[in-house]
Amino acid sequence: MAFAAFTAADVVVRTPRKKSPVALLLLLPGVLYLVLFFLAPLVSLFFTALQVPHLDGDIGQYDYGFNWANYTDVIRMYLPHILRSFGYAIIATVIALLFSYPLAYLIGVKARSRPMLQGLMLVLVIAPFFISFLLRTLAWKQILADESLIITSLKALSLLAPDAHFTGTPAAVIFGLAYNFIPFMTLPLYTSLERLDLRYLEAGSDLYANPFTVFRKITVPLSMPGIIAGTLLTFIPAAGDYVNASKDFLGAPDTQMIGNVIETNFLVLQNYPAAAALSIILMAVILIIVGVYVKRLGTEDLL
Amino acid sequence: MSRFGFGKWLLPVYGIIAFTFLLIPIAYTIVFSFNDSVKSNISWRGFTFDKWLTVCQVENGSVCEAFGNSVIIGIIATVLATTLGTMIAIALVRYRFGARGAVSLLLFLPMATPEVVLGAGLASQFLAAGVPKDMTTIIIAHTMFCISFVVVTVKARVASIDPTLEEAGRDLYGSPLQVFWRITFPLLFPGILAAALLSFALSFDDFIITNFNSGSVQTFPKYVYISAARGIPAAANVIASAVFLFAIIFVLVVQFSRAARAKALAKH
Numbered sequence: 013m014a015f016a017a018f019t020a021a022d023v024v025v026r027t028p029r030k031k032s033p034v035a036l037l038l039l040l041p042g043v044l045y046l047v048l049f050f051l052a053p054l055v056s057l058f059f060t061a062l063q064v065p066h067l068d069g070d071i072g073q074y075d076y077g078f079n080w081a082n083y084t085d086v087i088r089m090y091l092p093h094i095l096r097s098f099g100y101a102i103i104a105t106v107i108a109l110l111f112s113y114p115l116a117y118l119i120g121v122k123a124r125s126r127p128m129l130q131g132l133m134l135v136l137v138i139a140p141f142f143i144s145f146l147l148r149t150l151a152w153k154q155i156l157a158d159e160s161l162i163i164t165s166l167k168a169l170s171l172l173a174p175d176a177h178f179t180g181t182p183a184a185v186i187f188g189l190a191y192n193f194i195p196f197m198t199l200p201l202y203t204s205l206e207r208l209d210l211r212y213l214e215a216g217s218d219l220y221a222n223p224f225t226v227f228r229k230i231t232v233p234l235s236m237p238g239i240i241a242g243t244l245l246t247f248i249p250a251a252g253d254y255v256n257a258s259k260d261f262l263g264a265p266d267t268q269m270i271g272n273v274i275e276t277n278f279l280v281l282q283n284y285p286a287a288a289a290l291s292i293i294l295m296a297v298i299l300i301i302v303g304v305y306v307k308r309l310g311t312e313d314l315l
Numbered sequence: 316m317s318r319f320g321f322g323k324w325l326l327p328v329y330g331i332i333a334f335t336f337l338l339i340p341i342a343y344t345i346v347f348s349f350n351d352s353v354k355s356n357i358s359w360r361g362f363t364f365d366k367w368l369t370v371c372q373v374e375n376g377s378v379c380e381a382f383g384n385s386v387i388i389g390i391i392a393t394v395l396a397t398t399l400g401t402m403i404a405i406a407l408v409r410y411r412f413g414a415r416g417a418v419s420l421l422l423f424l425p426m427a428t429p430e431v432v433l434g435a436g437l438a439s440q441f442l443a444a445g446v447p448k449d450m451t452t453i454i455i456a457h458t459m460f461c462i463s464f465v466v467v468t469v470k471a472r473v474a475s476i477d478p479t480l481e482e483a484g485r486d487l488y489g490s491p492l493q494v495f496w497r498i499t500f501p502l503l504f505p506g507i508l509a510a511a512l513l514s515f516a517l518s519f520d521d522f523i524i525t526n527f528n529s530g531s532v533q534t535f536p537k538y539v540y541i542s543a544a545r546g547i548p549a550a551a552n553v554i555a556s557a558v559f560l561f562a563i564i565f566v567l568v569v570q571f572s573r574a575a576r577a578k579a580l581a582k583h
Contacts, residue, residue, distance in 0.1 A: 035410030053436030151340035252429025
């Protein structure tokens with residue numbers, strides 16, 4: 013996505029599309045690869061989610077079956093984690109949108125006449141991508157730790173209760189999610205706002221609309237593709253993330269998200285059916301949300 | 316211009332605050348690569364260049380080894396994903412074929428699937444097939460999630476190529492391969508380069524999918540994740556800072572040369 017934004021300004025030359033066997037040769041290797049290593053794993057996940065424990069088997073030994081109770085079991089056990097994941101992801105997405113919209117407007121509209129400045133600001137937006145995701149999350153953990161300058165000053169100013177913590181709270185996890193996915197929100201917003209025809213705004217104010225009405229009735233609807241793409245690109249990774257919520261990063265045991273539970277069940281407990289069932293649930297909820305968006309836009313426009 | 320929205324100064328001031336906020340953890344990571352720390356790199360103990368000079372001696376070189384693995388995986392996955400993705404991008408823009416919607420969906424879905432699902436899915440497939448997890452399984456996983464991003468990036472570039480240039484090549488009796496390598500490929504190159512850089516960045520920084528499919532192989536992000544519990548040595552900051560500085564200088568040069576060219580073109 014990051015670099016896609018750079019090439020988005022290319023002029024599109026419409027050419028009539030030909031029908032040729034060459035197309036098949038070009039498509040086949042890549043499509044086959046995705047069928048083998050993207051689709052087939054989803055199918056494998058589906059069947060793993062229905063497995064039953066092997067009789068007298070060791071930990072991690074399962075037989076194929078149709079144990080639909082796996083789903084009800086994981087929902088019963090992990091409903092708080094499931095709800096928490098989507099709750100955190102929604103709040104983080106809203107925060108990222110509110111943070112990014114003015115920034116994208118500044119880059120895409122205000123800086124339009126200064127390509128150098130615009131380029132520099134775009135680089136600054138994607139700069140966090142170039143430093144390890146895990147290290148920048150740990151950096152926040154240390155910057156906002158109980159004994160850090162920021163937290164101790166806030167406590168000295170009585171803006172924070174003396175015994176308050178930030179890291180290890182839901183607020184810290186949401187903060188981390190919002191921070192880490194801000195570039196995914198800002199870039200599509202920028203791409204949309206870059207193309208915004210300012211004459212529409214002028215027409216709006218000529219018709220005595222106040223700036224707020226112009227913004228609400230013209231700018232926002234015209235940047236809707238960016239808002240939709242940005243919210244999806246933020247919400248999806250945020251809902252499945254388990255780094256921010258991990259206790260070694262910004263979370264605590266009681267902030268664990270669905271991703272943490274999948275990781276623990278798969279890699280530690282070797283309870284593969286539970287991990288698979290949770291993955292299918294996560295995927296299904298996200299597909300429903302994406303489906304609503306795709307219905308509005310079509311996949312060609314989202315790609 | 317100032318008639319639209321937000322007032323004249325409000326937005327630039329907001330921009331400065333927002334960019335500062337975005338850059339804080341980066342500055343922190345770089346500053347702490349110069350920290351004279353002993354074991355864990357948490358409190359500031361004085362400035363030193365030592366950590367940069369001894370980066371490959373820490374913990375018997377395990378940080379450097381993890382970094383090396385990440386680079387190798389990144390390069391191979393980038394080459395594979397860029398090749399497969401570019402072929403698909405050309406087919407999507409240039410040709411008519413059945414099942415177009417299905418192909419678009421197949422390309423879109425990996426981007427709409429949370430990484431933890433991609434990771435767990437591949438891991439359960441490898442488990443079912445009895446494939447041991449090693450460097451190869453990581454490369455397979457990374458190539459998979461990079462393909463869609465390559466297609467998105469290169470597609471825009473293919474659509475911008477004037478097809479009459481290729482027609483001219485054919486009219487001059489160029490074979491299809493000659494036309495591709497002498498005309499299409501050079502024109503596509505900026506898009507392919509951007510796609511390759513994006514793939515490498517995605518692969519290099521991936522943790523979630525790697526964690527499910529790496530077995531005992533260490534990559535740089537995995538090393539950081541595992542050491543997070545016991546304190547991360549400054550060597551990790553050194554490597555992250557070096558990668559950051561290299562990448563940012565590269566991107567700045569590309570951006571400024573683009574902007575300068577656009578300016579020069581605008582003057583004519």
